[in-house]
Amino acid sequence: xxxxxxxxxxxxxxxxxxxxxxxxxxxxxxxxxxxxxxxxxxxxxxxxxxxxxxxxxxxxxxxxxxxxxxxxxxxxxxxxxxxxxxxxxxxxxxxxxxxxxxxxxxxxxxxxxxxxxxxxxxxxxxxxxxxxxxxxxxxxxxxxxxxxxxxxxxxxxxxxxxxxxxxxxxxxxxxxxxxxxxxxxxxxxxxxxxxxxxxxxxxxxxxxxxxxxxxxxxxxxxxxxxxxxxxxxxxxxxxxxxxxxxxxxxxx
Amino acid sequence: xxxxxxxxxxxxxxxxxxxxxxxxxxxxxxxxxxxxxxxxxxxxxxxxxxxxxxxxxxxxxxxxxxxxxxxxxxxxxxxxxxxxxxxxxxxxxxxxxxxxxxxxxxxxxxxxxxxxxxxxxxxxxxxxxxxxxxxxxxxxxxxxxxxxxxxxxxxxxxxxxxxxxxxxxxxxxxxxxxxxxxxxxxxxxxxxxxxxxxxxxxxxxxxxxx
Numbered sequence: 001x002x003x004x005x006x007x008x009x010x011x012x013x014x015x016x017x018x019x020x021x022x023x024x025x026x027x028x029x030x031x032x033x034x035x036x037x038x039x040x041x042x043x044x045x046x047x048x049x050x051x052x053x054x055x056x057x058x059x060x061x062x063x064x065x066x067x068x069x070x071x072x073x074x075x076x077x078x079x080x081x082x083x084x085x086x087x088x089x090x091x092x093x094x095x096x097x098x099x100x101x102x103x104x105x106x107x108x109x110x111x112x113x114x115x116x117x118x119x120x121x122x123x124x125x126x127x128x129x130x131x132x133x134x135x136x137x138x139x140x141x142x143x144x145x146x147x148x149x150x151x152x153x154x155x156x157x158x159x160x161x162x163x164x165x166x167x168x169x170x171x172x173x174x175x176x177x178x179x180x181x182x183x184x185x186x187x188x189x190x191x192x193x194x195x196x197x198x199x200x201x202x203x204x205x206x207x208x209x210x211x212x213x214x215x216x217x218x219x220x221x222x223x224x225x226x227x228x229x230x231x232x233x234x235x236x237x238x239x240x241x242x243x244x245x246x247x248x249x250x251x252x
Numbered sequence: 253x254x255x256x257x258x259x260x261x262x263x264x265x266x267x268x269x270x271x272x273x274x275x276x277x278x279x280x281x282x283x284x285x286x287x288x289x290x291x292x293x294x295x296x297x298x299x300x301x302x303x304x305x306x307x308x309x310x311x312x313x314x315x316x317x318x319x320x321x322x323x324x325x326x327x328x329x330x331x332x333x334x335x336x337x338x339x340x341x342x343x344x345x346x347x348x349x350x351x352x353x354x355x356x357x358x359x360x361x362x363x364x365x366x367x368x369x370x371x372x373x374x375x376x377x378x379x380x381x382x383x384x385x386x387x388x389x390x391x392x393x394x395x396x397x398x399x400x401x402x403x404x405x406x407x408x409x410x411x412x413x414x415x416x417x418x419x420x421x422x423x424x425x426x427x428x429x430x431x432x433x434x435x436x437x438x439x440x441x442x443x444x445x446x447x448x449x450x451x452x453x454x455x456x457x458x459x460x461x462x
Contacts, residue, residue: 029349030349033257033260033350068345079417080414083413104408111258112258115257119257119341119348123349144334144335147288147295147332149292150288150291150293151293151295151296151339155299158296176306176307182306182307186304186315188436190315190432190436191443193300194320194436194440197296197297198293198447202289205286
């Protein structure tokens with residue numbers, strides 16, 4: 001049900017300092033999100049592809065993930081060109097696709113793909129536990145980090161719990177259809193999930209107290225300084241600055 | 253329910269981020285360290301519930317359940333939803349860094365709103381309690397769709413058609429969410445009323461405990 005597809009790996013990106021990766025992904029994402037020049041976004045897409053190659057992301061799962069964003073993009077391509085005001089580019093009878101509308105769709109598509117691909121290459125290549133510790137190092141409030149780490153740790157357990165409940169229901173001949181009975185069953189399943197989550201939280205909390213938990217999860221993995229750290233940092237900064245520069249100079 | 257990367261303007265992204273940060277700060281303040289385990293594991297339950305697909309005619313939709321979470325947690329829904337969205341981003345790359353704030357507001361602000369609007373009625377027996385639970389579940393979706401449409405509209409007024417389409421898609425979802433929240437609250441009232449703060453307080457008062 002849940003898996004971290006990209007977290008395991010031996011690529012350069014996987015070995016780079018996670019804090020650097022999180023900051024780099026943030027800087028790049030915001031630079032790409034805030035510009036709307038097609039030339040700059042093509043550069044952003046190219047950079048995202050380079051990062052994905054450097055992280056040696058498996059192609060098929062990556063495409064699947066990008067396709068998930070595609071359904072909304074499809075809606076955009078269907079709606080925006082026809083409704084956006086501007087000079088017509090193509091027209092069929094009463095329908096006309098405006099030049100500005102098509103350009104906007106292209107901009108959105110490039111942004112979505114390059115930002116998501118960069119995020120996958122830089123952030124999804126670490127386990128969420130690592131991300132939690134990294135966020136702590138970067139100054140995110142400890143309560144939020146603890147909440148995130150516990151949510152991560154127990155999401156697998158709760159997913160398993162849900163599959164057990166569903167299997168038990170199926171054994172009793174539960175077949176999902178569009179009927180009130182189905183919704184009632186799912187409501188009780190979800191209700192039971194919350195009940196079990198809360199019961200487990202009580203036990204986990206007591207167990208943590210017994211072991212003298214003092215509000216800090218320790219991280220056992222350390223990242224040696226590799227020559228790739230400054231290379232990645234510099235590359236991301238340069239490209240982000242380049243994107244903003246192209247946007248402000250008004251090319252494309 | 254979320255907006256993907258690359259759609260929204262700078263001002264919308266930044267205001268979304270600021271509002272999410274404020275809401276999360278309030279939520280974290282209301283949680284003390286002894287409640288973090290509860291909040292964290294309820295965040296995993298909320299995350300798993302969002303993977304549950306229910307059939308609707310030939311298609312199926314996934315549950316959202318932000319209304320139920322709001323009724324259970326009040327302000328703490330903000331950090332819990334933020335954590336669940338981060339899980340979704342890292343596991344499935346639904347959304348990324350720039351839209352995290354806006355998406356947290358889209359889901360969590362309605363959750364907090366239904367807590368204050370309908371929370372105190374769900375403890376009532378009979379029709380009133382059931383109607384409040386339905387309105388909590390359906391209302392959270394309506395409000396979330398409105399916030400989502402607003403963030404598209406404030407990005408570009410010509411996104412109106414897209415925003416309207418996005419809201420229209422949510423009409424069947426709000427009915428399903430309302431019905432499921434109704435049954436779910438009924439179930440929790442019987443099985444574990446202490447999860448529902450308002451309902452539990454009512455029960456205690458009527459017994460003369462509190």
